[in-house]
Amino acid sequence: MSQTRVDSAPYRPSRRAALASGQPISELMHQALSRPELISLAAGFVEQTTLPLAPSKTAIDRLLTDVAAGRAALQYGTTAGYLPLREALLDRWLKADGVSPDSAQVSVDQVVITAGSNQLLHLAAESMLDPGDIVLCAAPTYFVFLGTLANMGIRSIGVASDGEGMLPDALEATLAELDEKGELPLVKAIYVTSYFDNPGSISLAEERRPQIIDMARRWSRRGRIFVIEDAAYRELRYEGEDIPSMLSFDEAGDTVISAGTFSKCYAPGLRVGWGILPRDLVKPVLEQKGNLDFGSPNFAQHVMHAVLEAGRLDAHIERLRGAYRKKRDAMLEAAEQHFRPLAGVEWIAPRGGLYVWVSLPANIDTGPKGTLFSRAMDAGVLYVPGQYCFPKEGPCQHNTIRLSFGVQPDDRIREGMRLLSEAIAAEMDSSDAEPIEAIL
Amino acid sequence: MSQTRVDSAPYRPSRRAALASGQPISELMHQALSRPELISLAAGFVEQTTLPLAPSKTAIDRLLTDVAAGRAALQYGTTAGYLPLREALLDRWLKADGVSPDSAQVSVDQVVITAGSNQLLHLAAESMLDPGDIVLCAAPTYFVFLGTLANMGIRSIGVASDGEGMLPDALEATLAELDEKGELPLVKAIYVTSYFDNPGSISLAEERRPQIIDMARRWSRRGRIFVIEDAAYRELRYEGEDIPSMLSFDEAGDTVISAGTFSKCYAPGLRVGWGILPRDLVKPVLEQKGNLDFGSPNFAQHVMHAVLEAGRLDAHIERLRGAYRKKRDAMLEAAEQHFRPLAGVEWIAPRGGLYVWVSLPANIDTGPKGTLFSRAMDAGVLYVPGQYCFPKEGPCQHNTIRLSFGVQPDDRIREGMRLLSEAIAAEMDSSDAEPIEAIL
Missing domain, CATH: 3.40.640.10 (Type I PLP-dependent aspartate aminotransferase-like (Major domain))
Structure with missing residues (x-):
């Protein structure tokens, strides 16, 4: 039985498939996967050594x-x-x-x-x-x-x-x-x-x-x-x-x-x-x-x-809390050391969870197409642009960042925070001359 | 903080939820679960003793x-x-x-x-x-x-x-x-x-x-x-x-x-x-x-x-095949013994899989609201009405049954087949007088 040899007919995505393909986060994941040497402060995975x-x-x-x-x-x-x-x-x-x-x-x-x-x-x-x-x-x-x-x-x-x-x-x-x-x-x-x-x-x-x-x-x-x-x-x-x-x-x-x-x-x-x-x-x-x-x-x-x-379970949770508390402290200490000197950089000190939310001066665009994101990538650190976390309608802060202390060990957290602070400092220097409208 | 005490506002199901709630098979499952003493020749589960x-x-x-x-x-x-x-x-x-x-x-x-x-x-x-x-x-x-x-x-x-x-x-x-x-x-x-x-x-x-x-x-x-x-x-x-x-x-x-x-x-x-x-x-x-x-x-x-x-895996599959072959044979032997004498009852002898598909005379309705289904339940045996297996549009055979030899041990398969054959025989006797139009 020989098949009719014709070019493929077009695949017509469903409405859902068309909607799904617009998700920005998958782009970020691809970038991260293609650069395994990066210090990822992006992923919300859990700490490897704590696994039970x-x-x-x-x-x-x-x-x-x-x-x-x-x-x-x-x-x-x-x-x-x-x-x-x-x-x-x-x-x-x-x-x-x-x-x-x-x-x-x-x-x-x-x-x-x-x-x-x-x-x-x-x-x-x-x-x-x-x-x-x-x-x-x-x-x-x-x-x-x-x-x-x-x-x-x-x-x-x-x-x-x-x-x-x-x-x-x-x-x-x-x-x-x-x-x-x-x-x-x-x-x-x-x-x-x-x-x-x-x-x-x-x-x-x-x-x-x-x-x-x-x-x-x-x-x-x-x-x-x-x-x-x-x-x-x-x-x-x-x-x-x-x-x-x-x-x-x-x-x-x-x-x-x-x-x-x-x-x-x-x-x-x-x-x-x-x-x-x-x-x-x-x-x-x-x-x-x-x-x-x-x-x-x-x-x-x-x-x-x-x-x-x-x-x-409870014994494991106690162990987990100890491990994450330490990592959280490492991130917060690094923030004090490297972010505190930067005017207008603020963050929330968490009492639980895996994330630190950072706000930069209003004129800094943290988005994937902004210069800070590529500066950070070039420096060797990956973060989640805060804009991904805002619903389509309603307020959106383009100057925010989500950092995770879940995956990286303490020293990589500190190093990642240092590299990120340098990228932010450089961005602040350059964007002093450039109003936000020009970036967005 | 006291809550406003009012009756619950109506829950408005999504279109999908409304479509899903019409699935007939869930009714069957409920009936089966409420009568655990039944011999179920309905479930497509796998044989318990073969689990690896x-x-x-x-x-x-x-x-x-x-x-x-x-x-x-x-x-x-x-x-x-x-x-x-x-x-x-x-x-x-x-x-x-x-x-x-x-x-x-x-x-x-x-x-x-x-x-x-x-x-x-x-x-x-x-x-x-x-x-x-x-x-x-x-x-x-x-x-x-x-x-x-x-x-x-x-x-x-x-x-x-x-x-x-x-x-x-x-x-x-x-x-x-x-x-x-x-x-x-x-x-x-x-x-x-x-x-x-x-x-x-x-x-x-x-x-x-x-x-x-x-x-x-x-x-x-x-x-x-x-x-x-x-x-x-x-x-x-x-x-x-x-x-x-x-x-x-x-x-x-x-x-x-x-x-x-x-x-x-x-x-x-x-x-x-x-x-x-x-x-x-x-x-x-x-x-x-x-x-x-x-x-x-x-x-x-x-x-x-x-x-x-x-x-x-391969060793396990060999063991599985042996076990299921035996159960298939038990069901087919029981079919020869109990179904063969019933005029117009036919089935497909499978070379693999878990199911035997049975056709009854055209005037017998096997559906969940038909009398055969309740006769079988009363006798203590559960089957899947074949009509569930037909797409909404196109041909549908209301006189068919899906039986599974997956779950039951040999003796329960034989007993289930005997009970089912009695229900079918009784149904054939009574439906001789009753044309299909009266049942559907």
Whole structure:
């Protein structure tokens, strides 16, 4: 059978494919991968030496030595995920919130296991959003979720925030403005990274939590407005006390979706995340998941459960906190040494998380096409331009940078900070003569 | 801070959520779960006792004992997946096709690792399909993929098939008919389960493979028509020789997407699948995946690679084949004993896969609302109504049943078949008096 030899007919990308290809972050990734000698202060990966070999080995040994347990782990699971794991993590969550299981509004059938918290965000988005709908986010916010939204044709609108997270007054003003424009029915969710957010390592202040939930409910006049709480970094706390989750303030139990993960606090390679959902979102989210992958890999769920059962998670988290605290201190010390002398360079000292958010003088453009970015690359250091972290609509600060102390060892952090400070100093010298308009 | 106490505002499902909630198979699953005493000949799970404890334990022990390898496995991976695993499985695929790596048209950058082959099907669909687009499928075909398509608002159209898979003449006729109606530009893909398909355990005949690819290319006048080859069951062969994949006939390298998985031939709990993609689909598929989960769980990929490296996969597959051959024989013997006496009851004897496809007399409705289904449930046996396996448009046989010999042990298979035959006999007796119109 000979084939007709013709040129390839054109591949016509779907609408989603066309939207996805515009994501700027992939360009950055390509640049980073093509220059492996760079000191990357960009990647949000976790520190290699903290990865939990010993507890994982013990847990897996035990699991695979027990024939019935081992087989169960290697078989298909259910779409919602391994029940004992869901019970254990709900228990853990409620304990952290200071809620007794008996008085809790949520039960285990509202918990679903996903491939990282990211998949939960995606599934929740698929279950409530149509193209043209609106999600309100803090500005700045987690850029991967902005990519997910853009990919789906969703509008993201930034709400001004300060060192304690999204400003309730700014949220109220944004909602009122959208209502005036007749766009309130398009608003389906408010997205908040409640603990040590990516990119600023800022936690939403405790007193703002019920205010934002209350606001979501009050403005749900044209249909439900959900609050999506991304708690991926909750356990990476180096100072101070834990505060109750947004979920714990959702008295009616119909508003908050909480997403969590063991990726940051245990091992991203296992990729076990979860969501705790309002009752009427459980079925739609499971149906979406059923059509995607009918359940996350079962083996990793059984391993995480075995780690929890053996009481190894908390010990690991303590070790992690020590390691990251040290790296954070290295970055902050380097910032004092190298950034402090530069007028107009400011940063937020994080109490948890993996990131330091830096603001430069307003006339410095940190974007991938600006001269600072190429100066930094030439000097041998890579950062994430802050503009990637701003929703498409709303405020955007082109003079910001996200740095991560997650991956690099202390000495590389210090060296990277020194190199970056030199690039910034050079940029400040040259841009004194050049107003921002000429750069943008 | 007190909350405004009001009733919950309505949750407005997204279009996708609304489409997903109509999937009939979830009803069936609920029924099955609520009656655990049933003998399920419905589930396509794999046999519990064949799950590879020993080779997995050996592989993981080795992996976690090597500090660098162990850490790499517990860290984030890349969106495309673990390179050595992609190399190993491409190598294996080419070897099975009798293609030397030097003369192969495909290279490792066209391989992407996914959470089972199902996720690859989903990602490919997202990259090429918009609501209202058309995918042509064999009738019957894999119902989970039909669900994925329905969820996305895609039209699935069935193409008549026989004991050797999709009929090229019927495909040609369907394409010509769509062209006449002006709908050819909507046709984006032809979906074919090339080996031991679900639900019929039918392999597409070797000589039809290049014919279908040729046809896809010839009809690509209004944009590319891809051929999606689902090869999930390729390794589950109990008789005869392997045949070359559809990919091997894609001389221009622009048409065939091949999806495979280790779920059926190794362990579904690890959930490692893959796709081999035409060059211009690689970027869009990776961008979709980046927005969903930025890469499948890394640990399971390293485990699968270690299993392959240790040469343990082939030995396991041999063991599997022996076990499933025995179970298939048990089901076929029971069919001879209990179904043969029933006039008009026919089935296909599979040479691989996990399923037996049964046709009843034309006036028997096997659907979930028909009396046979409830008779079978009352007798204690569950089956998948064949109608679920037919695309929304095109031929549908309401008198068909999908049975699986994957999960149940031999004696339960025999007992399930006996109970089902009694239900069918009773149904035939009662429906003699009742024409099909009265039932439907």
